[in-house]
Amino acid sequence: MKILGIETSCDETAVAVAEDGVHVLGNAIASSAEMHGLIGGVVPEVAAREQLKAILPVIDLAMAQAKTDWNAIDAIAVTNGPGLISSLLVGVNVAATLAYIHKKPLIPIHHIAGHIYANFLDGAAPVSFPFLVLTVSGGHNELILVRDHFDFQKIGETIDDAAGEAFDKVARLLGLGYPGGPPISKWAEKGNPKAFDFPRSHLDPNHRFDFSFSGLKTAVMRAIVGARHALPLPNGAMTDAVKADLAASFQQAVVDILSDKLADAAREYDVSIVHLAGGVSANRLLRQEVRKKLPPDVALCSPQNLKYCTDNGAMIAGAGYFFSQKYPLPNNSWSTIRANANLEFPIYNFH
Ligand code: KG4
Ligand code: ZN
Numbered sequence: 001m002k003i004l005g006i007e008t009s010c011d012e013t014a015v016a017v018a019e020d021g022v023h024v025l026g027n028a029i030a031s032s033a034e035m036h037g038l039i040g041g042v043v044p045e046v047a048a049r050e051q052l053k054a055i056l057p058v059i060d061l062a063m064a065q066a067k068t069d070w071n072a073i074d075a076i077a078v079t080n081g082p083g084l085i086s087s088l089l090v091g092v093n094v095a096a097t098l099a100y101i102h103k104k105p106l107i108p109i110h111h112i113a114g115h116i117y118a119n120f121l122d123g124a125a126p127v128s129f130p131f132l133v134l135t136v137s138g139g140h141n142e143l144i145l146v147r148d149h150f151d152f153q154k155i156g157e158t159i160d161d162a163a164g165e166a167f168d169k170v171a172r173l174l175g176l177g178y179p180g181g182p183p184i185s186k187w188a189e190k191g192n193p194k195a196f197d198f199p200r201s202h203l204d205p206n207h208r209f210d211f212s213f214s215g216l217k218t219a220v221m222r223a224i225v226g227a228r229h230a231l232p233l234p235n236g237a238m239t240d241a242v243k244a245d246l247a248a249s250f251q252q253a254v255v256d257i258l259s260d261k262l263a264d265a266a267r268e269y270d271v272s273i274v275h276l277a278g279g280v281s282a283n284r285l286l287r288q289e290v291r292k293k294l295p296p297d298v299a300l301c302s303p304q305n306l307k308y309c310t311d312n313g314a315m316i317a318g319a320g321y322f323f324s325q326k327y328p329l330p331n332n333s334w335s336t337i338r339a340n341a342n343l344e345f346p347i348y349n350f351h
Contacts, residue, residue, distance in 0.1 A: 001074045002019050002072055003017070003019075004077070005315070006078045006313055007312060008055070009084065011050075012030070013090075014027075014316075016316070017063060017065075017066035020321060021127075026068070028058045028065060028313070041172070070104075074105075075320060076105070077109050077316045077324075078092055081339060082139070085341040092337065096337060099333070106333045107329060109320055113323075115315060117318040118303045118308040131145075131274060132262070132266055132273070133146055138164035138179065140164075143156035146275075149322045150327075158210065158212065159211070161217065166213040170220050170247075175238075188247040188248035191241075191243075192249070193252035195246075198223075198250060200253055200256050220250050263290065272297065275302065277302070282309040
């Protein structure tokens with residue numbers, strides 16, 4: 001079964017064709033991240049206008065890569081939330097129009113469910129349950145117990161910022177551009193992770209599996225101001241060595257918090273499979289530290305390819321397949337599906 005997946009919840013316009021939820025046949029993406037890198041963050045209306053320009057050519061490209069046409073597509077899956085509403089509206093309305101024209105079911109996919117299904121693409125992880133997943137991206141930071149397809153139990157979440165958001169904000173403070181994760185981990189390679197003793201907020205027992213990164217962000221900000229005062233440089237300029245130490249110490253603090261909580265939850269829920277998903281799962285140190293802290297007999301899965309960690313259309317096509325196997329939808333489902341910026345998780349209360 002071939003599904004076309006469309007993802008436009010933030011600044012990417014991502015479209016893919018996947019077969020039976022796991023085989024990616026075509027995967028195309030247009031991003032306005034470079035443009036937003038110049039600004040230091042995403043401007044919603046700018047992102048949506050770029051997505052309007054890009055979406056039809058990106059659909060054509062994904063279909064061409066997959067060597068397929070509309071007759072061979074069984075359904076269309078689209079991210080209907082959460083995310084930037086102007087961006088979601090582009091994807092959902094184009095998907096609904098195509099579903100109407102080509103008489104295909106339209107499958108609504110929660111963005112985080114999409115990230116979870118990214119780990120099955122191209123055989124990265126076995127389609128096997130139960131497992132615990134840390135979904136960690138620019139907008140999300142959750143611990144979810146997945147008992148079966150679309151049977152999710154959220155056991156923890158951030159009470160303020162997501163880890164990716166903290167990477168982006170600290171990168172901005174250090175003048176490293178947007179998105180912040182990749183340049184921070186690059187700079188961190190040259191720095192000392194023990195140079196700055198940043199706080200690791202583990203929270204009280206009632207929030208044992210919740211996360212908080214705002215205190216860490218403030219501590220980095222204070223350290224930057226302090227370092228500028230301490231450095232004998234004109235205009236408070238930062239030396240490369242201090243920048244690298246700040247990046248390394250910050251990254252280590254984030255990774256310590258995420259990996260401690262994930263390993264603790266894996267023990268508490270006694271799972272034998274753990275997944276990392278979302279943009280921050282691309283972080284090498286995170287993967288290493290989680291592996292170290294998990295018992296050796298617990299399998300650790302993450303996306304096959306770094307392009308499936310960050311937002312992509314293949315994860316939506318994959319999730320769409322498994323959703324349609326569990327909850328088949330009619331050809332006119334397009335008429336009931338709406339974009340929702342604050343779509344709650346979990347949303348699949350069909351039991
Ligand atoms: O999943 P994603 O593409 O979009 C959201 O759903 O938010 O995640 C993007 C986030 C950004 O905050 C980016 O800084 C972070 O993932 N990211 C990383 C790395 N690569 C991307 N964070 C840490 N280390 C990385 N290597
Ligand atoms: Zn995402």
